[in-house]
Amino acid sequence: EWSSPVFQQLSGVTQTCATKTVGWDKVAHFCYPFTLDMFFTQGDESEDSLPQWPVLYFEVLSLDFWQRYRVEGYGSLVLPASPGLHMLTTPTWRPVELGTVAELRRFFIGGSPELEDITYARIPSTFKGERLSRFGFRTETTGSVTFRLYCLQQSKAFLETSALRQRMQSVLDRLGGFSQQSSVYGVLEAFQRARRRMQEARQSLPQDLISTSASS
Secondary structure: OEEOOOOOOOOOOOOOOOOEEEOOEEEOOOOOOOOOOOEEOOOOOOOOOOOOOOEEEEEEEEEOOOOOEEEEEEEEEEOOOOOEEEEEEEEEEEEOOOOHHHHHHHHHOOOOOOOOOHHHHOOOOOOOOOOOOOOOOOEEEEEEEEEEEEEOOOOHHHHHHHHHHHHHHHHHHHHHHHHHHHHHHHHHHHHHHHHHHHHHHHHHOOHHHHHHHHHO
16 A cells, blocks of 8 residues: 655665774664655555555675675664654674585675575565464574664645644634623623613602602
């Protein structure tokens, strides 16, 4: 249920970056920016259906002085579901072969076992079962990759919420106006009732008393 523009580039390769020693680790700061626009269309309106968030797959390669490439690790990262700044560190692993010959070949000649489908780093795109077995697949941990992600979300639901808030505010304003009008009407009605009582009391008095008070 996710889509992207036709011109959107969904894969890329970073530049080669030299490592430096930080403590006991060798660290490379790629500083490679990328942007990604994804659109989600709600298909099933049931409450039990939750959207599967996009996944970022990455592969780390090393290049030595003799221009020999080696696979250093694979990894996957689920993009954050909340907007804002996120610093996420993902561990990496690489496939290994049994025996010393494979490691010697990797050290002197270069090259190493690679994944034909990079989605195998998480859940293969061709997997159609309930349980995924990786029995017999040997790997070793190699390090980690840290991503700094700035996420921005836009949704019509946000606009609907703001419109609903504005409608509620207008309703409250109208209610406030109605309450003010009702208080004014209450004062006027009380004045009218008092005036009617005064008229009734005036009519019940003797006429000679009313003429005497009027002449004086």
